[in-house]
Amino acid sequence: MLKMKTLNELTHLKESRFGRPEPRHGLKLLYWFAKDCVSLNQYGMFPKCDPENGDFGFHPFENRYDKNGFQLLPDLDTSYYVVGNLNSAGADELPDYVSEDYTGLMDDSNMDRIIVSLDDDDMFDRVYVTEHDNRIHYNPNATYRISKGLLQIVSTLDLQDFLRKTGYLGPSDYIFQGVLISRDPQPVNTNAASTTPKVNAPQNRDCRIEIDSALVSAYYVNDWTTTGYSSRRKKCCECTIL
Incomplete structure (x- = not known):
């Protein structure tokens, strides 16, 4: 087998290009794994899911020899299990954010996998x-070992921050419900006559949004607030973007 690289930092993960661009799901799958499927401490990596039982679509991975006589993973006296095939039985247990871009077609939306090995105590030994x-x-x-330290880093982040830091999200992926007035918003004067065309906003509320190349911030009028942001580009249906 080829010498395998171990990813220890978010920059390593970003440079590997694993799980991106959209519609690939590997980064979201890794985030789910670090957050919900493994518990980390100084003694090791304790499963919070059961690969042997087929949880979340886990199934045995046969580390077969390819046509060139190489195996994908080290030939160890251990059991390997793979997860990430969105067609597998049990994969519907995965969070919606993992499968939201799955098309069901022959494209890149179901190409990424996580493979784990279990030791004799049924703890995670290695993660790939x-x-x-x-x-x-x-x-x-494009096969990498994921260090325990990287899993620990991922587990401390929220999803959007993780996707941004690994290059999956850009500024245009932050979707707000509001009125885009300008790139350089001026102080809001609610008493002055507005030169802005009328907007059919919910309950006559208004919002000003400043978009910077790396930062999205909102300026609020009255009490109409943003509803958050999504990793997917979606058309806003509650306001008019000017």
Whole structure:
């Protein structure tokens, strides 16, 4: 097998390009794993899900030899399990944010996987990420070991922050419900006559949003607030963008 790189930092994960761009789901899958499927402490990586029971679509991974006589992962006396196939039985237990971009078509929306090994005490021994280079084989050049330290870092972040720091999200992916007035909003004078065209906003509320290349901030009038942001580009249905 090829010498495998271990990813220890978010910058390593970003540079690997694993799980991106959209519609790939690998980064969201890794976030779910770090948050909900493993508990980390100084003694090791304790499963919070049961790969042997098929939780979340986990199933045995056979570390077979490829046509060149190489195995994807080290030939260890251990059991490997893989998760991430959104067609697998049990995959519907995964959070919606993992599968939200899945098209069901022959594209990149179901190509990413996490593979884990279990030791004799049924604890996670090693964690890997990989991708399919076709419907059958995995790409050894895009297979990485994920360190315990990186999992710890991921587990401390919220989803959007994680996706932004790993290059999945850009500024245009922060979606707000509001009225885009200008890139350089001026102080709001609610008593002055407005030169802005009328907007059919909910309950006659208004909002001003400043968009910077790396920062999105909102200026509020009255009490109409943003509803948050999403990793997906969606059309706003409650306001008019000017």
